[in-house]
Amino acid sequence: MDLNNLKSDPIVVVGGGFGGMATLQALLAKSDGTSVILIDEGNRFLFKPLLYELLSGELQLWEVAPQYSDLASELGFIFLQERIVEIDELAQKLITSSEIEIKYSQLVISTGVVTDYSYLENLQYFACGFSNLNDFRIIKKLIATINNSSEFANPIVIAGAGPTGVELACKISDLLQDRVEIFLVEKGDRILPNCKSFNREKAIDAIGKRKIRVYLEHYIKSVDKTFLELSSNDNETNNFIKIDYSTLLWTAGLKPSKSKFVHHFSNENQKIKVNEFLQMDEYQNIFFVGDITFYEKAPFPSSAQVAMQQGSLVAQNIISLRKGNELKPFKFEDLGEMLSLGIGNASITGYGITLAGPLAFQIRRFAYLTRMPGFLLSFKSSGSWLFSKKIINRLFPQSP
Numbered sequence: 001m002d003l004n005n006l007k008s009d010p011i012v013v014v015g016g017g018f019g020g021m022a023t024l025q026a027l028l029a030k031s032d033g034t035s036v037i038l039i040d041e042g043n044r045f046l047f048k049p050l051l052y053e054l055l056s057g058e059l060q061l062w063e064v065a066p067q068y069s070d071l072a073s074e075l076g077f078i079f080l081q082e083r084i085v086e087i088d089e090l091a092q093k094l095i096t097s098s099e100i101e102i103k104y105s106q107l108v109i110s111t112g113v114v115t116d117y118s119y120l121e122n123l124q125y126f127a128c129g130f131s132n133l134n135d136f137r138i139i140k141k142l143i144a145t146i147n148n149s150s151e152f153a154n155p156i157v158i159a160g161a162g163p164t165g166v167e168l169a170c171k172i173s174d175l176l177q178d179r180v181e182i183f184l185v186e187k188g189d190r191i192l193p194n195c196k197s198f199n200r201e202k203a204i205d206a207i208g209k210r211k212i213r214v215y216l217e218h219y220i221k222s223v224d225k226t227f228l229e230l231s232s233n234d235n236e237t238n239n240f241i242k243i244d245y246s247t248l249l250w251t252a253g254l255k256p257s258k259s260k261f262v263h264h265f266s267n268e269n270q271k272i273k274v275n276e277f278l279q280m281d282e283y284q285n286i287f288f289v290g291d292i293t294f295y296e297k298a299p300f301p302s303s304a305q306v307a308m309q310q311g312s313l314v315a316q317n318i319i320s321l322r323k324g325n326e327l328k329p330f331k332f333e334d335l336g337e338m339l340s341l342g343i344g345n346a347s348i349t350g351y352g353i354t355l356a357g358p359l360a361f362q363i364r365r366f367a368y369l370t371r372m373p374g375f376l377l378s379f380k381s382s383g384s385w386l387f388s389k390k391i392i393n394r395l396f397p398q399s400p
């Protein structure tokens with residue numbers, strides 16, 4: 001593809017996660033003929049909320065992580081697999097790690113966050129996060145190794161009892177059929193502190209039914225190759241618990257990616273402070289979307305839901321900017337929350353329902369599928385794991 005032969009400077013989206021893909025789809029739906037380019041360092045969009053089902057084999061890679069090249073030909077954008085390393089906003093151009101220069105008319109940055117291993121010395125050598133396909137492969141292999149071994153395995157320790165820690169603990173516990181104890185360590189005084197109370201109660205039930213031991217008001221003080229030390233928040237007791245562990249999974253912190261390109265707009269490890277239109281005041285034709293953003297006046301959660309809503313608004317604002325119309329401010333609409341709680345089990349609050357169990361699992365899967373970019377194509381090809389007729393009849397009694 002010759003980027004120099006485009007009729008005009010394209011709109012460029014860097015980062016094809018939830019925020020980037022939502023922006024792209026909304027831009028393409030209202031296209032004025034300007035080329036839209038997606039640049040991502042990876043070759044697959046990753047539907048992160050379904051990573052647990054990928055781990056358990058309830059879903060396959062092609063269902064959870066379609067290739068950008070397929071999405072590009074289906075939706076009509078240009079895809080470039082490159083890592084952006086620099087930006088020259090005066091010349092309105094980006095520079096990639098292979099030294100390609102790409103000019104833009106408007107730019108959207110949606111490069112997300114990565115696991116933050118800076119909390120403890122050497123943590124990056126001993127712990128694994130759960131936020132990308134690489135992490136998924138490591139954990140999948142670990143589960144296979146434990147299941148294929150007749151030897152006793154030390155506990156798996158999961159740091160952080162937010163949604164990722166809790167959902168991962170339940171899924172791994174089911175996959176190992178309680179052969180290994182799981183320790184879930186949380187600094188706060190309860191699991192899922194920011195989740196809806198119904199979902200939290202269902203998660204407590206799910207944990208109670210499995211071989212998962214929860215340490216509330218504890219944190220990991222130090223880690224070595226084979227053991228780690230847990231400490232209670234109450235410093236006065238000076239009470240450490242030494243654990244010989246087999247694996248440490250770190251779900252206790254995320255930070256913007258280390259790229260110099262992102263830190264051009266923020267300080268190291270900090271999110272990008274945006275205005276209500278999802279810009280920085282000094283750069284009118286650059287927009288920021290998703291987990292890398294921070295809105296000081298009314299902070300919104302870091303979630304796929306927020307990223308997608310931001311993406312739609314940014315597309316609208318780019319079109320307004322190009323037409324000389326006024327921009328609209330971002331307002332987050334909380335549609336609800338869904339948790340995966342082990343094989344075939346989930347809990348939902350919102351989307352007009354409060355439900356837990358196998359039906360909630362099916363609804364969660366269906367609801368996420370409909371949010372997959374290129375949904376219609378996926379719908380045709382993945383009908384096999386969609387609703388059974390019985391479930392459709394129960395949900396939509398009026399439907400044929």
Ligand SMILES: Cc1cc2nc3c(=O)[nH]c(=O)nc-3n(C[C@H](O)[C@H](O)[C@H](O)COP(=O)(O)OP(=O)(O)OC[C@H]3O[C@@H](n4cnc5c(N)ncnc54)[C@H](O)[C@@H]3O)c2cc1C
Pocket residue numbers: 014015016017018019020039040041042046048049050051052082083084085110111112113130131132164257259261289290291292302303304305306307338
């Ligand atoms: C296991 C898990 C489960 C989750 N479950 C839920 C859930 O149930 N509900 C919910 O709302 N949210 C959930 N989330 C959170 C949600 O996935 C994130 O909030 C969402 O992905 C943020 O979207 P984003 O576009 O900001 O970033 P991402 O989706 O992370 O995408 C960022 C993209 O940028 C690319 N990139 C980064 N740096 C560069 C660079 N320099 N050059 C080129 N490309 C680059 C990356 O390759 C990536 O594709 C979950 C997250 C995880 C990890």
